[in-house]
Structure formats: structure tokens, C-alpha cells
Amino acid sequence: MTVSPNTPPGVLELLPAEQAVHDSMLATVRAGYRRYGFVPIETPVFERTDVLLTKTGGETERQVYFVQSAGSLAQGDGPDLALRFDLTVPLARYVAEHEHELVFPFRRSQVQRVYRGERPQRGRYREFYQCDIDIIDRDTLSLRHDAEVAATMISVLTELEIGEITVRLNNRRLMRSLLAYSGIASPDDQSAALREIDKLDKAGRDKVSESLVALGAARDGVDRLLDSISGRVGGLGDIEDALAELPTATREEGGGAEELTEVVRTMDALGVPPERYLLDLSVARGLDYYTGTVYETVLDSHPELGSICSGGRYDDLAGQYTSTRLPGVGMSIGFTRLFWQLREAGLLPGSRPPIDVTVSLIDEAGLEYALGIAGRLRAAGLSTESHMVPTKLGRQLRNADRAGIRFVVIAGEDERSQTEATVKDLTTGEQSLVDLDALVDHIRSRISRQEVR
Amino acid sequence: MTVSPNTPPGVLELLPAEQAVHDSMLATVRAGYRRYGFVPIETPVFERTDVLLTKTGGETERQVYFVQSAGSLAQGDGPDLALRFDLTVPLARYVAEHEHELVFPFRRSQVQRVYRGERPQRGRYREFYQCDIDIIDRDTLSLRHDAEVAATMISVLTELEIGEITVRLNNRRLMRSLLAYSGIASPDDQSAALREIDKLDKAGRDKVSESLVALGAARDGVDRLLDSISGRVGGLGDIEDALAELPTATREEGGGAEELTEVVRTMDALGVPPERYLLDLSVARGLDYYTGTVYETVLDSHPELGSICSGGRYDDLAGQYTSTRLPGVGMSIGFTRLFWQLREAGLLPGSRPPIDVTVSLIDEAGLEYALGIAGRLRAAGLSTESHMVPTKLGRQLRNADRAGIRFVVIAGEDERSQTEATVKDLTTGEQSLVDLDALVDHIRSRISRQEVR
Numbered sequence: 048m049t050v051s052p053n054t055p056p057g058v059l060e061l062l063p064a065e066q067a068v069h070d071s072m073l074a075t076v077r078a079g080y081r082r083y084g085f086v087p088i089e090t091p092v093f094e095r096t097d098v099l100l101t102k103t104g105g106e107t108e109r110q111v112y113f114v115q116s117a118g119s120l121a122q123g124d125g126p127d128l129a130l131r132f133d134l135t136v137p138l139a140r141y142v143a144e145h146e147h148e149l150v151f152p153f154r155r156s157q158v159q160r161v162y163r164g165e166r167p168q169r170g171r172y173r174e175f176y177q178c179d180i181d182i183i184d185r186d187t188l189s190l191r192h193d194a195e196v197a198a199t200m201i202s203v204l205t206e207l208e209i210g211e212i213t214v215r216l217n218n219r220r221l222m223r224s225l226l227a228y229s230g231i232a233s234p235d236d237q238s239a240a241l242r243e244i245d246k247l248d249k250a251g252r253d254k255v256s257e258s259l260v261a262l263g264a265a266r267d268g269v270d271r272l273l274d275s276i277s278g279r280v281g282g283l284g285d286i287e288d289a290l291a292e293l294p295t296a297t298r299e300e301g302g303g304a305e306e307l308t309e310v311v312r313t314m315d316a317l318g319v320p321p322e323r324y325l326l327d328l329s330v331a332r333g334l335d336y337y338t339g340t341v342y343e344t345v346l347d348s349h350p351e352l353g354s355i356c357s358g359g360r361y362d363d364l365a366g367q368y369t370s371t372r373l374p375g376v377g378m379s380i381g382f383t384r385l386f387w388q389l390r391e392a393g394l395l396p397g398s399r400p401p402i403d404v405t406v407s408l409i410d411e412a413g414l415e416y417a418l419g420i421a422g423r424l425r426a427a428g429l430s431t432e433s434h435m436v437p438t439k440l441g442r443q444l445r446n447a448d449r450a451g452i453r454f455v456v457i458a459g460e461d462e463r464s465q466t467e468a469t470v471k472d473l474t475t476g477e478q479s480l481v482d483l484d485a486l487v488d489h490i491r492s493r494i495s496r497q498e499v500r
Numbered sequence: 501m502t503v504s505p506n507t508p509p510g511v512l513e514l515l516p517a518e519q520a521v522h523d524s525m526l527a528t529v530r531a532g533y534r535r536y537g538f539v540p541i542e543t544p545v546f547e548r549t550d551v552l553l554t555k556t557g558g559e560t561e562r563q564v565y566f567v568q569s570a571g572s573l574a575q576g577d578g579p580d581l582a583l584r585f586d587l588t589v590p591l592a593r594y595v596a597e598h599e600h601e602l603v604f605p606f607r608r609s610q611v612q613r614v615y616r617g618e619r620p621q622r623g624r625y626r627e628f629y630q631c632d633i634d635i636i637d638r639d640t641l642s643l644r645h646d647a648e649v650a651a652t653m654i655s656v657l658t659e660l661e662i663g664e665i666t667v668r669l670n671n672r673r674l675m676r677s678l679l680a681y682s683g684i685a686s687p688d689d690q691s692a693a694l695r696e697i698d699k700l701d702k703a704g705r706d707k708v709s710e711s712l713v714a715l716g717a718a719r720d721g722v723d724r725l726l727d728s729i730s731g732r733v734g735g736l737g738d739i740e741d742a743l744a745e746l747p748t749a750t751r752e753e754g755g756g757a758e759e760l761t762e763v764v765r766t767m768d769a770l771g772v773p774p775e776r777y778l779l780d781l782s783v784a785r786g787l788d789y790y791t792g793t794v795y796e797t798v799l800d801s802h803p804e805l806g807s808i809c810s811g812g813r814y815d816d817l818a819g820q821y822t823s824t825r826l827p828g829v830g831m832s833i834g835f836t837r838l839f840w841q842l843r844e845a846g847l848l849p850g851s852r853p854p855i856d857v858t859v860s861l862i863d864e865a866g867l868e869y870a871l872g873i874a875g876r877l878r879a880a881g882l883s884t885e886s887h888m889v890p891t892k893l894g895r896q897l898r899n900a901d902r903a904g905i906r907f908v909v910i911a912g913e914d915e916r917s918q919t920e921a922t923v924k925d926l927t928t929g930e931q932s933l934v935d936l937d938a939l940v941d942h943i944r945s946r947i948s949r950q951e952v953r
Contacts, residue, residue, distance in 0.1 A: 049554065049820055050550055050551055050554050050820055050821055051551075051821070052551060052592075052593045052594075052596035052597040052818070052821035052822065053548065053551065053593075053597060054543075054544055054547070054548075054593075054597070055544065055546060055547065055548050055580075055581055058544040060542075060543060060544060060594070061541070061542070062598060062601055062602070063539040063540075063541060063602075063608075066539070066540060066541055066542065067539070067540075070540060081854065081855070081883045082878045082881065082882070082883050082884065083878065083883075083884070083885075084855050084883060084884055084885025084886065086516040086519070086520070086854040086855060086903075087516075087519060087520075087523060087854065088514070088516060088519055089513075089514070089519065090507075090513060091507055091508065091511040091513060091627050092545060092583075092613065092615075092627060093508060093627075094507070094508065095506065095507075095508050097503055098503055098504075098505060098506065101502065101503050108570065109570050109571065110569070110570065111569070111570050112567050112568065112569055112570075112581075113567070113568055113569075113570065113573055114565050114566070114567050114583065115565065115566055115579075116563070116564070116565055116566075116617030117561065117562050117563065117564050117565075117566065117617060118562065118617060119617075120566055120579070126568075126573070127508075128508055128565075130545075130567070139505075140505045140506075140507075141505075141513070143505035144505040144506060144507070145515060148515055149515070149516075150899045150902050150903040152888075154885060155516075160545065162545075164569030164570060164571060164572075174544050174545065174546075189888050189889045191888035191889065192888055195886070195888065202878075313871075313888070316867060316868045316871045317871050317874075317875065318871070318872075318875050365505070367502055367503055368502075368503055368504070368505035369505065401534065401539040401540065402534070402537050402539060405537075414769060415769045418766075418769050418770050418771070419771075421770075422770065422771050425535045425536065425655075428535065429535070430534045430535050430536075430537060431535065431536070431537055432536075432537025432607060433537065433648070435642050435644035435645055435648065435766070436642045436644065446603045449603050450539075450603040
């Protein structure tokens with residue numbers, strides 16, 4: 048042994064049983080996105096550095112992973128490729144590159160891994176899955192799509208069966224009118240104020256209050272502002288009432304309240320359960336990238352996990368690549384971190400194991416019979432592994448159990464002489480002698496019962 | 501516009517309609533692997549360079565992509581990460597790292613992209629999917645698993661509906677006994693001879709013949725050898741007959757003929773159709789990595805595409821990481837290249853489009869009704885996009901057609917007053933007025949009819 052076989056730090060590699068849960072959750076996400084009309088795309092893991100690093104800078108640029116071929120490295124060239132650090136820049140490049148071949152509004156979903164050279168710490172990954180949806184149009188994009196994105200995420204996250212979730216909605220135009228009303232007039236100061244408000248949970252009310260006053264807000268205005276921010280209301284009617292109580296400036300053109308109302312009304316028309324979303328004026332999203340609607344999502348029973356799915360509306364997706372104005376709205380699940388958090392909290396949903404059935408082999412003479420059984424099960428779509436060499440039955444049962452396989456089919460000389468097989472259900476210990484023709488139905492009916500549970 | 505939005509050279513990025521075909525083919529591959537009892541795993545895109553580059557060297561090492569974070573680059577450090585260039589080295593690392601948590605024989609499938617800094621040329625990619633299956637055991641691994649791997653691939657490739665395929669089987673021990681019989685005695689000379697035979701298609705018989713003579717073979721031995729090599733026989737009986745005609749040395753212990761017979765007999769017992777595999781002594785596989793069974797696979801109608809799925813048996817997967825001996829057998833589909841070849845040849849299989857239905861919107865008053873329809877369709881599992889803003893119906897129909905969507909649901913004032921909707925099937929032009937309660941069944945029955953075709 049010369050090299051220690053370890054993954055690099057900051058990646059989450061799974062054993063088969065957990066990989067099955069992981070993949071089944073991702074399959075649920077993908078199917079949900081598709082059901083809402085989002086078309087899946089994939090982009091390369093790396094982009095040209097000039098394409099990837101145009102408008103980022105700061106934190107993100109410091110975290111990027113550069114890529115270069117052995118040849119280029121040997122020649123002492125600088126790297127001309129870098130790994131994607133999110134799915135938004137690749138989307139911008141994709142839409143700009145293929146603009147004339149796409150149909151707008153373009154609803155795209157993308158479930159791929161992204162890469163960030165973060166300082167390693169528990170639950171922070173350098174390689175992680177993001178599950179993004181975005182809707183992009185040319186020139187203008189109806190606010191109703193902001194509702195569609197939230198409705199899709201609420202449906203998908205509910206289907207994951209990880210507990211009830213709530214999407215917290217806000218609007219950055221609304222916040223800017225509130226800040227202007229409190230005395231913070233310039234857009235730059237408002238942006239700084241929004242970044243302060245974004246820290247409310249961590250920094251506390253007093254500290255944020257001081258910062259807002261320092262940015263020019265009147266002290267009593269700040270109090271009123273932070274009072275409005277601390278309330279959260281749900282459902283169309285209550286949200287409309289809450290918005291009506293805010294200063295009139297918020298209800299003027301561009302004041303944000305109308306935008307929010309339109310979004311919430313459309314969510315209602317889309318049939319989103321009112322208990323699944325809230326107006327939450329503390330949701331600020333630090334990024335200036337967002338211009339209107341912003342979203343965060345919490346797992347109701349575990350708010351301490353933070354936002355598991357966030358996003359917002361932006362004015363122009365790909366200004367760095369094309370002169371076409373491409374407004375968009377999107378949300379993203381940070382899937383790997385969520386998976387890790389759920390695992391830590393013991394909240395991972397159940398999943399059908401990777402393999403349904405083991406066909407055992409206890410004597411050499413039984414090989415053809417056993418392979419015939421495996422063939423029948425596979426033809427019926429059951430995932431089946433087959434022992435190819437006879438070993439002790441006890442060991443075969445133990446191994447199936449360790450691998451999380453539920454059914455073991457055994458066919459000794461007696462069973463074979465009667466065209467039968469014994470099916471052992473390892474979850475219940477139940478053992479049944481079944482005619483070969485009834486074998487598939489026997490196992491199938493038990494699997495669906497388990498899935499209904 | 502400051503930056504031209506282009507992907508780097510050597511990657512295959514797809515538009516949504518082709519992405520749907522691509523993904524549906526990969527889904528078929530994954531489901532097929534699982535049905536045969538292979539458990540899916542994923543490994544990180546990068547590995548530590550000391551882990552990745554232990555036993556390679558030569559061509560592969562020259563093609564590797566190195567990865568380093570912005571911080572490491574700024575400090576002038578050398579890269580300590582590299583992108584995987586195949587799925588076999590990551591499998592070796594995975595099995596060695598998790599040896600005590602895995603159940604053996606370990607049947608794993610892995611469908612991920614790999615990276616090679618190849619010279620760009622048509623149909624050669626720097627980023628491409630591989631779809632691998634391998635079976636690994638500790639100390640010894642029954643030859644019957646060699647049959648299982650081939651049976652799985654034959655089943656999966658057949659299900660892809662890309663035309664009939666044939667797996668060409670050979671055994672490197674058999675080839676070594678034949679070479680020894682022809683006068684090439686040393687293992688190194690035999691390896692060199694196998695590399696020459698691997699070039700038979702391209703270099704031609706005369707050239708290979710000269711090389712074998714130069715390696716020490718008697719001229720008439722070479723003629724007999726190349727005669728045996730040129731024949732291909734299929735089916736258990738004929739393969740056994742062909743093996744019986746080879747020099748007796750091949751039938752001695754370690755001579756290879758017995759191994760091949762065992763593999764073919766097990767394939768027969770697994771129910772593999774005899775016309776799907778051949779004994780082909782010209783299959784040499786250049787890599788010394790393989791020790792016993794070797795496989796290549798051709799698309800019968802397009803043999804010029806070369807092998808679309810290859811692999812073989814190896815003695816020890818992870819000698820560089822662990823002292824446990826881990827014999828294995830595996831095959832791999834070079835999926836991205838195959839997809840590209842099929843597309844070029846017009847052989848891509850059909851696929852359900854990414855989205856099933858567009859719900860149109862022609863007047864503002866119809867929004868709630870239209871969203872209600874979309875909700876019904878989604879609840880029934882149909883992938884549905886919904887227009888959120890009224891536009892001209894002609895444009896909505898054109899866009900649906902461009903996006904490859906088959907059904908457009910239209911509900912004007914008349915339809916709404918009767919709780920009905922019009923369904924237009926864009927593939928046939930057929931238009932039906934349907935009660936809302938019958939809408940899901942109407943569309944579903946048409947989709948399944950299409951899928952049966």
C-alpha cells in the first residue's frame with residue numbers, strides 16, 4: 048500500500064444505502080420541476096475564465112477553482128478554465144449563447160454540482176449539488192412567474208417529505224420605499240441598510256438599529272420599521288391587510304406593495320396552501336443582484352437550519368454577454384447542505400433500497416433455477432442481485448440485510464422439485480413458500496404496501 | 501456586451517429537446533443497471549493528485565486536468581487536485597476507502613462525467629459521460645460474474661433501442677497461450693503482440709503479421725494464428741466447437757479456453773440471446789490492466805462506429821491503496837461519444853418531450869380557469885407549462901411546437917362557460933372539445949398510445 052485512499056476535504060461521498068436516499072430525493076426534485084413545466088438542461092462543469100469571472104469579484108472570485116490541462120501547466124500558462132461556482136452564471140451564458148434557439152419565457156431547471164473553495168467546516172462543502180429553477184423572458188417578465196417559481200418550490204419541497212416548510216416572501220422595492228420613508232434616501236445607503244437588515248437574526252435589533260441610524264434614518268422611523276419587519280403574516284387576505292398598513296409610499300408606482308400583492312394573488316390562484324407562505328419583511332437577501340421579489344424557505348420544525356431554498360427576481364440575467372435584456376426570477380435548493388443537515392437531524396426521508404431482491408444460491412445444482420428466478424424478477428422490473436456461487440445461506444442472509452435488501456429468494460432441492468421458491472422478508476422475518484408463477488406478484492404487492500406506508 | 505458567451509472547446513452542450521433524449525437514454529441505462537443488482541454510487545469530480553496519479557502515467561497523465569483554488573494559485577503552489585479521467589480509479593479509491601462498510605461481491609454502477617485534455621476533434625470530448633458497471637470481490641471472484649456483466653450490458657444496450665448490438669468476447673489468457681504456441685514465449689513480447697493484434701483493423705493483416713514475426717513467431721504459426729483470429733462464432737455450441745479446434749495448450753490450466761467456456765455457459769444460463777454475443781479472437785484490448793475476459797461491443801448496423809461498450813476482467817483493482825486483493829470485472833459505455841455518433845448517424849431513439857402540455861391563456865379573465873387546468877394536469881403527473889399572460893393564440897401554438905410540446909389546452913369564454921377545454925394535438929392537428937373531468941384521461945391515453953408506437 049503506497050497511497051492512502053481518501054477523498055479530498057470538503058466533499059460528501061455516500062455509501063450505497065445513503066446514496067439511494069440521496070438519489071431518490073433528487074429524483075423527486077427533478078420530477079417536480081418537470082411537472083411545473085421547467086425543462087432540464089446541463090452545462091459543462093467548467094467554463095472559460097473570461098466567461099465565468101466577468102461580473103463576480105469579491106468573495107466568489109476568491110473561492111473559484113481554476114482548471115488547467117497538464118500540458119498548459121507544464122508550459123507555465125495561467126489557467127483558462129474554472130469550475131462553475133453556481134448555476135446562474137452558466138445559465139446566463141447558456142441563454143445568451145443559445146438565445147435564438149430557445150423559446151421564451153424559458154423555464155429551465157438544472158440539478159448539478161457546483162464548486163467553491165470554502166474554508167472546510169462541518170456542513171460546508173466545496174462540492175455540492177444545487178437544484179435551480181429560473182424563468183427568463185426577453186424585455187419584460189410578468190410578476191406572475193414570481194408566483195410560479197414559489198409554487199413549484201413549495202410543491203417540490205412538500206413532496207420530499209422532510210417536514211412542513213414555509214416560503215418567506217419579501218420585495219426589495221418595498222424595502223427601499225420603507226427605508227426612504229425612514230429617512231435613508233440614496234440607493235447605495237439603502238443597499239447598505241438591506242445588508243444590515245439581512246443580519247438581523249445574528250446581530251440583533253439594537254445593533255441593526257444603530258447601523259440604520261448611522262445611515263441616516265430617524266430613530267423613531269427605525270423603530271417603526273423594525274416593528275413592521277418583526278411581524279410575519281400568511282395567506283392572501285392577511286398579507287393584503289398588512290401591506291395596507293404600511294406607509295402609502297409603498298403603494299405608489301414602484302413602491303413594491305403592488306408587486307407583492309400580484310405575486311401573492313397568483314400564488315393563491317395556483318392553489319398554493321396559504322399556510323405554506325408568509326410575508327416576511329426581514330427577508331432582505333444581501334445580494335444587490337435581486338431587484339424585486341425575494342424568497343427564503345425554512346423547515347418549520349427546524350428553523351435553526353436557516354434558509355434551505357432561496358432566490359429572487361433580477362432585472363437582467365446576462366448583460367455581460369448580450370445586449371438583449373433578460374429579466375428573470377429563480378430559486379435554488381442548496382441540496383448537499385440540506386441533505387447533510389437532514390441526516391444530522393435524523394430527518395432523512397425513507398427510500399426504497401437500491402436493490403429489491405437477492406436470489407440466493409445454496410447448491411451448485413441450483414444455479415440455472417436461481418438464474419431463471421432472477422430473470423423473471425428483472426423482467427418484472429424488480430431490481431435483483433443473484434448469487435453466482437453457492438455459499439452458506441446464513442452469510443447470504445446477513446449480507447442482504449447489511450446491504451439493506453428486503454427480500455431473499457431461496458430455492459433448494461425441495462422448492463425446485465415443486466417449481467416453487469421460499470421468499471424471506473428481512474424486515475418482518477416472514478417466510479413464504481410461493482409458486483414461481485406467483486413470485487413476482489408476491490414481492491410486488493409487499494413493496495407497494497411498504498411504499499404506501 | 502463585453503464577453504462572448506461560448507462554452508470551452510471539447511464539451512457537448514445540448515438544447516432542451518436533445519437534452520430530453522440524452523436524459524431519457526441515461527435513465528434507461530441507470531434503470532437497467534439497477535435491475536441487474538448494481539448499486540449506484542457517485543464520487544467527487546476531483547481527487548487528490550497523489551490518489552489519482554499513482555499508477556497511470558503515459559498518455560493518461562498527459563491528459564489530466566489539474567484543479568487548484570484561487571488562493572493556492574495566488575500563493576504559487578502546485579495543484580493538489582485533479583479531475584477524474586475515468587471512473588475506475590475513483591472506484592478503486594472508493595472500495596479501498598470504504599472496504600469495511602461494503603458488502604462483497606460489490607456490484608456498483610456509476611454514471612458520471614470524466615475529463616481528459618484531448619486534442620479537440622469531431623466526436624472527441626474533453627468532458628464526457630461514462631456509464632460503468634463493475635463487480636468486485638475480495639481474494640477471488642467467480643468467472644460467472646464476467647457473464648453477468650456482459651448480460652447486463654446486452655440487456656441495457658438493447659433497451660436503448662438504437663439497433664441490434666453484439667458483444668465480442670475474448671480472453672487474454674487464451675491469446676497468450678495461442679501466442680506461446682506460435683513461438684512468442686515471454687509475457688512482455690506477448691503483451692507487445694496483443695497490442696499489435698489490437699491494431700489489426702487499422703494496420704491490416706500483413707503489417708501485423710510482420711510485427712508478430714519480429715517478436716519471434718514462426719511465419720506459418722502466425723498464419724494459423726491470424727486465420728483463427730479472423731473467424732467469429734456465436735452461440736454456446738459453436739463457441740465450444742471453435743475452442744475445441746484450437747491448440748490443446750489453450751485447454752490446459754490457465755490456457756483460457758475453460759474460462760471462456762464458463763463465461764459463455766453462464767451467459768446462456770442467464771438467458772442471453774445467442775445472437776447477441778460472439779467469440780472474437782481479434783479483440784485484444786491494448787491495456788495490460790486486463791488479465792482474462794475482454795469485451796467489445798458493436799452496433800450491428802454501424803460497425804464503423806467502433807466499440808461502444810468495452811471492458812474486461814482485472815486481477816487487482818486497488819493494489820496502490822490497499823493490501824486486500826480485489827479482483828474485478830467491468831464494462832463501460834462511453835456515453836457522450838455514443839450519443840454524438842447516434843445523432844450524426846440519425847439513429848437517436850425517440851423520447852417523450854421534456855414538457856407534455858401547454859395551457860394557453862388568451863384573455864385576462866381566463867387566468868384562474870387556466871391555472872386550475874394546469875393544477876389538474878400536474879396532479880395527474882403530466883408535465884405542464886402554463887401561460888401566465890394572455891398573448892395571441894397563434895404565437896402560443898407556434899412556441900409550443902418549437903419547444904416540441906405535443907398538447908395545447910385552450911379555454912376561451914365558451915369553453916369556460918361549459919366547464920370544458922379544447923385540446924389540440926400538435927402532432928396530428930386533431931382538436932377535441934373535452935369536459936374538464938375527462939381532460940387528464942384524454943391526454944394520458946394519447947401519450948400512452950404514442951409511447952407504444
